[in-house]
Amino acid sequence: MRERNWAPASIDLSVQIYTWLLAAYPERFRAEYGPHMAQVFRDVCQRESRRGGLPGMAALWARTSLDLIRTSVEEHIDRGIDMNxxxxxxxxxxxxxxxxxxxxxxxxxxxxxxxxxxxxxxxxxxxxxxxxxxxxxxxxxxxxxxxxxxxxxxxxxxxxxxxxxxxxxxxxxxxxxxxxxxxxxxxxxxxxxxxxxxxxxxxxxxxxxxxxxxxxxxxxxxxxxxxxxxxxxxxxxxxxxxxxxxxxxxxxxxxxxxxxxxxxxxxxxxxxxxxxxxxxxx
Amino acid sequence: MAEGVKGPERFLPLTPAVFHILLALADGEKHGYAIMQEVEDMTEGRVQMGPGTLYGSIKRMLAAGLIEESDDRPDPALDDERRRYYRLAALGRKVLRQETERMAGLMALARRKHVWSGVG
The missing domain is CATH 1.20.120 (Four Helix Bundle (Hemerythrin (Met), subunit A))
Known part of the structure; x- marks a missing residue:
């Protein structure tokens, strides 16, 4: 596979931006799960960067942004497991x-x-x-x-x-x-x-x-x-x-x-x- | 969730995220990313959970007693101590069984009504 020099930098930058965006979640949720969410996002970034390159990373960001908006609203509303x-x-x-x-x-x-x-x-x-x-x-x-x-x-x-x-x-x-x-x-x-x-x-x-x-x-x-x-x-x-x-x-x-x-x-x-x-x- | 219903039935029907997480944990404990990967593999990429959906569901499932955190480390060589592992709780296993039985019932009903005849 061709070496992608931009990949590590783009992954680090993506994770940094995602970590900032975690501020959208309630403080307690962020303290409990924020580091794990950032770790999972890093793992997915590495995989998407390997599989799909830059377009793969763009698609990942599109999915993740929507996930972040929706779930941060849900967490603020905090309706419990019946918040289906x-x-x-x-x-x-x-x-x-x-x-x-x-x-x-x-x-x-x-x-x-x-x-x-x-x-x-x-x-x-x-x-x-x-x-x-x-x-x-x-x-x-x-x-x-x-x-x-x-x-x-x-x-x-x-x-x-x-x-x-x-x-x-x-x-x-x-x-x-x-x-x-x-x-x-x-x-x-x-x-x-x-x-x-x-x-x-x-x-x-x-x-x-x-x-x-x-x-x-x-x-x-x-x-x-x-x-x-x-x-x-x-x-x-x-x-x-x-x-x-x-x-x-x-x-x-x-x-x-x-x-x-x-x-x-x-x-x-x-x-x-x-x-x-x-x-x-x- | 139906009000006034006791036992595992009160959780039914499960949301797709909760159902897939329970299913991913059915054959052993996993950390967050492994659950996410398992769900994608099981559904051939049709279900892709974001970190927010994954950990939001995990939080609610822990609170409801469907899953629990595990201190065991399945493979020390591959393990990262910063990761949290989760496993099915007894209640979670019962809920998963009841949900799959409910789905099987629906499938049988659809078959009896020839829902698939002439499709595809």
Missing amino acids: RENFVRWSGWALMAGAVLFAAGLILGSFDTNYSDPIGGLDAFYEISQIVGIVLGQILFVIGLLGLRAGYGTRSGSVGGALLLIAVIGGVVSLGGMLIMNSSELGWTAWALGLLTMTLALTGYGGVAIRRRVFSRWNFAPLLAGAVIPVLFGVSAAIDSSGGSMEDWTFAVGVSATAVGLILLGYRMQAEAATTSQALA
Whole structure:
């Protein structure tokens, strides 16, 4: 076999990054199992590096990232051995519904903010704080909801559907990260907008898959409704801005409300179908 | 997990990760990476557990008494003292048996209903 000089360095770097990422787990879990998880990850890195080279390592990182996001959420929720897939999907359905309400409320109340560039406080403090709390909490709940959607429906959605859900999760995480650094970096706005656009476009694509494959027992249009409106709003707003005009406030409120309705319908289906599955298996 | 059910039945049906870990430990104790490899080999690569899934499941299985840590070192020459070894507990073996019986029952039902006729 050809000598791969990059291999030991890339393995060490991968393990170092993975060890940092273990911070996502609760402290007690990390203290108990963190070193063993890092050791196992090192073993798998060595194997994948030997077998698949750089593409193998990239595929390993893709799998491991998803595993890390999903299981760190599970460990924080810490539901015990009965936290099976159905329960996770059911709770993430509720998370999606709550996230939709918070996100829409945050955006709509935030649109009443009279001055976007002033520091938080003053007469419009209520609108400013509602916007920040609503959007941040809403996006955290979206990520949990999308993870549940992928856990519960990824297999029956096929490889394209599963990949689109993964892209939606990544978009949600990027958008949330952008929101969190918005105050300290200009990059935050770009990450927030691009992440949100990626998440909603991927959800729109997934909506097409859901309709074609009849993934849900009903309301297969819900992911399309949840995903399509925000990219359309982005596009229309950009077009109006470039022609020197500005979008009517009611257009924005109607668009965000339609997105929220789509997400609520999707979350409701997830929790209802997971509850039915749990009862059938019990 | 069905409420009000006692004994091994209360764990059924098992999640895929818990079932595969129990199955991997059925023929002897193993450390984390060996369990992961065994699961991949048994399923011809169809089930690939990440470290989070593996150790999250191990944590819950230890708490439920399905598996236990082992101080024995099967092969001192190949052993790494930093690794933890796990083995099936008596309850875990019973749960595994009941789960495979449940699955066998489902298979028999599917066969009686000719689920596979005309497939493939």
